[in-house]
Amino acid sequence: MITTKDLTKVYRSRGREVTALDGVDLHVREGEVFGVVGTSGAGKSTLIRCVNMLERPTSGSVTVDGLELTALPGSEHRPGRELREARRRIGMVFQHFNLLSSRTVQENVELPLEIIGADRHDRRRRAAELLDLVGLGEKARSYPSQLSGGQKQRVGIARALAAEPRVLLSDEATSALDPETTRQILALLRDLNRQLGLTVLLITHEMDVIKSVCDSAALMKGGRVVESGALTDLLADGRSRLARDLFPLGDFAAGTASSAGRDRTVLEITFQGDAPAQPFVSQLARTYQIDINILGAAVETIAGRMVGRMRVELPGGHPDNVVPIGYLREQGLQVDVLDPARPHPGADPVTSANGAAA
Numbered sequence: 001m002i003t004t005k006d007l008t009k010v011y012r013s014r015g016r017e018v019t020a021l022d023g024v025d026l027h028v029r030e031g032e033v034f035g036v037v038g039t040s041g042a043g044k045s046t047l048i049r050c051v052n053m054l055e056r057p058t059s060g061s062v063t064v065d066g067l068e069l070t071a072l073p074g075s076e077h078r079p080g081r082e083l084r085e086a087r088r089r090i091g092m093v094f095q096h097f098n099l100l101s102s103r104t105v106q107e108n109v110e111l112p113l114e115i116i117g118a119d120r121h122d123r124r125r126r127a128a129e130l131l132d133l134v135g136l137g138e139k140a141r142s143y144p145s146q147l148s149g150g151q152k153q154r155v156g157i158a159r160a161l162a163a164e165p166r167v168l169l170s171d172e173a174t175s176a177l178d179p180e181t182t183r184q185i186l187a188l189l190r191d192l193n194r195q196l197g198l199t200v201l202l203i204t205h206e207m208d209v210i211k212s213v214c215d216s217a218a219l220m221k222g223g224r225v226v227e228s229g230a231l232t233d234l235l236a237d238g239r240s241r242l243a244r245d246l247f248p249l250g251d252f253a254a255g256t257a258s259s260a261g262r263d264r265t266v267l268e269i270t271f272q273g274d275a276p277a278q279p280f281v282s283q284l285a286r287t288y289q290i291d292i293n294i295l296g297a298a299v300e301t302i303a304g305r306m307v308g309r310m311r312v313e314l315p316g317g318h319p320d321n322v323v324p325i326g327y328l329r330e331q332g333l334q335v336d337v338l339d340p341a342r343p344h345p346g347a348d349p350v351t352s353a354n355g356a357a358a
């Protein structure tokens with residue numbers, strides 16, 4: 001639904017050049033919620049602004065719903081007719097809502113319809129429908145200053161949907177909201193994605209946003225996408241940095257004090273879906289008559305799916321445990337053997353669960 005190929009954006013100001021995007025390839029499938037995460041300055045805002053051509057990329061292509069926007073004439077400030085029409089089919093939600101304070105809620109939602117010349121009756125009907133859809137039917141005559149942050153963002157979402165877009169872009173839509181309101185707005189985005197078949201591309205610096213609402217994600221760093229994919233695939237990849245940030249196990253020691261100096265093997269076992277139903281630790285202990293030390297465990301719901309991770313210690317070195325490790329893998333579990341000297345595979349997280357830079 002959205003594809004960028006080798007997208008670059010170089011800003012030039014006062015003789016300096018800043019490469020904000022450095023060859024970004026992104027593919028967002030129709031009907032999915034796709035999150036782009038990364039620390040400040042990674043290029044997320046530039047990417048989303050290039051997707052709807054609020055910024056014209058320096059090179060590369062952007063295709064949305066089968067139309068190559070980069071091939072359409074016009075600059076970012078003076079887009080041609082085709083580009084203006086294509087942009088209307090892309091809704092955009094902003095961090096600071098961008099509502100007009102002199103207009104009522106209803107009039108804010110009607111604005112995109114006024115611009116495309118819809119008649120008054122249709123505008124009113126459509127705005128009323130959208131306000132009901134976002135749960136704000138009774139606030140139609142209020143002004144933005146009379147609304148809470150969450151309500152303002154609901155108006156922003158209703159306005160973004162006015163021209164019936166197939167794609168919704170969200171630029172840090174929940175960053176200015178408290179955690180409970182964030183949860184409600186993300187749930188609304190998810191509902192709209194499902195009810196309307198809307199494809200959603202959102203950018204965020206918060207891993208929790210990715211975890212609670214996205215089907216797929218990309219991690220950006222220094223203007224590049226360093227990793228991307230469906231969350232379930234990323235979580236099944238022991239080397240995925242995104243997976244590790246999405247689901248940190250915590251700072252469990254790679255080994256215990258009692259085992260210090262002794263030969264041991266530390267495993268990290270990741271399970272998804274039905275796999276946790278199996279009592280694999282006790283089965284392993286019984287089958288191979290070994291004592292298993294559990295160093296840490298956590299279970300989370302990510303992309304609507306239960307995912308668990310457990311760190312265990314087995315007696316003996318890696319060569320002694322090849323058979324038990326093979327047994328676990330045969331059960332459909334993902335098993336990573338940790339290096340005791342470097343206990344966190346794929347370490348060097350770029351964001352933490354609460355979004356702070358690491």
Ligand SMILES: Nc1ncnc2c1ncn2[C@@H]1O[C@H](COP(=O)(O)OP(=O)(O)OP(=O)(O)O)[C@@H](O)[C@H]1O
Binds near residue numbers: 012019044
């Ligand atoms: N209009 C501009 N002119 C010059 N440089 C810019 C401009 N906009 C962004 N940049 C630079 O491009 C880089 C990427 O910025 P961008 O805003 O896309 O990052 P971001 O990941 O969205 O960061 P944040 O989370 O802080 O918004 C940064 O180095 C930034 O300073």
